[in-house]
Amino acid sequence: MGHEAALGAYTKFDFTHDRRTFPVYRRGAGPAVVVMHEMPGLHPQVIRFADRVAEAGMTVFCPSLFGQPGRPVDRGYVTATMLGVLCMRREFLVWRGDRSSPVVDWLRALARQAHGECGGKGVGAVGMCFTGGFALAMMTDPSVVAPVLSQPSLPVGRKGAPTIGVSREELSCVKGRLAAEDLSVIGLRFKSDKLVPDARFETYRRELGDRFEAIELEDEDAAPALIPPHSVLTLHLKEDGPTKAAEQRVIAFFRERTGA
Template sequence: MRDSMQGYAKFAFRHGAWARDVFYRGAGPAVIVIHEIPGLHPLVFRFANRLADAGFTVYLPSLFGEPGRAVSLAYALRSFVGVICIRREFDVWSANRSSPIVDWLRALSRRAHQECGGKGVGAIGMCLTGNFALAMMTEPAVIAPALAEPSLPLPVGGARRAALGVSPEELACAKRRLREEDLQMLGLRFKGDPYAPPERFETLRKEFGKRFKAIELNPESAEPSAPKPAHSVLTVHLRDDDPMGETRLAERQVIAFFREALSCPSDIHGKT
């Protein structure tokens, strides 16, 4: 499965207390793809490859897990337990505070913008990192946030089901920037997904209004061989054999969202 990593270079990036490897490829405006549990697995690379093929420079930070390792139940459980019980850079319970690793991601966004140029940087978080793209809006370089099945805070209890897992200051900054800079935010989930509950999307609609575009898919459109419930829109539960299906359409909508938001002059160079 390490074949999925072919064509990528990597560098070590340190900021503050955290240091992580970052994989990258492509040319054009930067998009940061923040992986899900259990780690930077081959289906995350598949999605990133399609972004690169569409004309973006993709940056894939490896936050936990083993890059290139395929998803399995045991691997996912071990990774999940490690994140919630051991890793200090992740806060999976707080309803009104983002995880400490977000500051590292903001710094990575600044570097990516400096390297790739253009109007700004796109960012998409997945599952446990889904809300990171929202919190990253305090970095001016981030202009296109996408939240794929945002699962933090863990939806235990009514208040957490509706919470966004960002601080009041981060929320206020995102609202102001989307309004004043005429930006948009994208959210994706499967209907019936208990990890990205509907109450959370209702909060996003209430806070951001028409600036927030929700893509909510029928779970019957998910990859039938994948575990239930349907959750990972762009990776594990994307039905790749049906190019006209809902999940592939959602993938194309994400690419179109970044293309519209990050369009830049043709003389802007990217990293190859």
């Protein structure tokens, strides 16, 4: 079973949409939350966060989009997975900021199915790092009512990075729903994180206004890890203090919006 032993409490199934198939790990009961892992994969700290969402009365759906499910993080694993993802141009738009990645269509379909199976007011969705901005683009599907953007890092390599990885049409749809349905968006980052520059959060603020709740943390709030402060809900989460408060705010947000 290998690294997947870390997911022993989960039920695994393959989900296919539009000729795309990825494995998904499911646990819990109640309204659905889609937990999208960060680089390099569905590692133990992402699973820990998903466990806490499930324990709060929701059903978590954890797609494995890259990497090895359950494998702990180390530098070699991060580097190898990063190189692999850069080659997955059919699914991930690493450099472009004017539209969402193609894999988001698959994630929207997963959210629709999860809502149909689990009920509630709608589906929560959290992306992290590479997937950080996906939850916003997923809001073009009516099932998604609670998007959380944790350290949204795409697109990479753009000076100032004011772009947010959604098309104008997608953004217009999101803004319409925020106003019409009284919804909101949470964004999280460490202020020093070069992968999530100031300009990107300023774009969220400008476009989403008071519907965007920004949670921005200092370096001293981060738990020690093998990379500089970046992963708010996972690698750099402390069990007390501001990062723990951020985790609890996200879980409460999911409970409130989904009707858990």
